[in-house]
Amino acid sequence: FSIVIACLFTFVLLFIRRENSQSLASVAVTMFGLLYIAWFFSFFIKIKFLPQGALLVSFLILVTKMGDVGAYFVGKIFGKHSLIPRISPNKTVEGTIGGLMFSIAAALLGKLYLPNFSHLHLLLLGLLLGILAQVGDLAESLIKRDCAVKDSGNNISGFGGMLDVIDSLLFTAPIFYFYVKVIVR
Numbered sequence: 001f002s003i004v005i006a007c008l009f010t011f012v013l014l015f016i017r018r019e020n021s022q023s024l025a026s027v028a029v030t031m032f033g034l035l036y037i038a039w040f041f042s043f044f045i046k047i048k049f050l051p052q053g054a055l056l057v058s059f060l061i062l063v064t065k066m067g068d069v070g071a072y073f074v075g076k077i078f079g080k081h082s083l084i085p086r087i088s089p090n091k092t093v094e095g096t097i098g099g100l101m102f103s104i105a106a107a108l109l110g111k112l113y114l115p116n117f118s119h120l121h122l123l124l125l126g127l128l129l130g131i132l133a134q135v136g137d138l139a140e141s142l143i144k145r146d147c148a149v150k151d152s153g154n155n156i157s158g159f160g161g162m163l164d165v166i167d168s169l170l171f172t173a174p175i176f177y178f179y180v181k182v183i184v185r
Contacts, residue, residue: 036170037163043173050180052114059110063126064172067103067133074098088141096134103130121184128179129172136171140164 047056075095083091107126110117117125140163 037166040170040174041166043177044169047173047177047180050177055113056176056180059107059114060129060172060176061169063103063106063110063129064133064168066106067099067130068137068168070102071095071099071134071137074102084138087138087145091138091141099134100127100130103127103133117184125176125179129176132171132175133168136168139171140167 044057044060047053047060050056071091072095075090075092075098078094078098079092081093082089083093083096104123104126107122107129108119110122110125111119114122
């Protein structure tokens with residue numbers, strides 16, 4: 001429903017504007033922004049309302065962000081081989097592997113406060129969330145390249161702006177929700 005309202009609001013704004021150049025592109029970008037950020041992020045609310053929701057949200061954030069931290073530090077210390085230089089020249093193969101290892105380790109530590117999750121589920125979640133976090137980060141880098149923006153902000157040293165902070169979570173939240181809802185339960 002909210003997407004329909006947003007579409008209508010966007011079209012009304014376009015009617016009010018005097019110039020019509022790039023109107024369709026403006027609508028497309030606005031709708032993409034709503035879907036990319038608002039809809040993906042809404043899965044945090046869905047996760048929160050699952051049994052043990054607060055713990056699941058904490059687990060998701062911990063595993064995802066540990067992957068980001070691992071990729072950053074392992075890439076800085078050991079990174080020699082660029083992963084996809086045309087999209088993100090500073091991301092390395094070594095950092096990607098480090099990020100996956102950190103995500104898996106964080107997920108396995110989740111057994112301490114999510115005892116009903118098997119070690120296999122935690123291992124798979126660590127791997128899956130680690131991969132998706134990297135994909136989310138690369139997707140945000142691709143969007144920045146397409147918009148000719150180097151950083152989406154400089155709010156947090158080393159991590160860029162707010163979109164840089166949540167990019168990996170946007171990709172991990174929906175898949176985590178469905179994994180828990182369909183496979184674990």
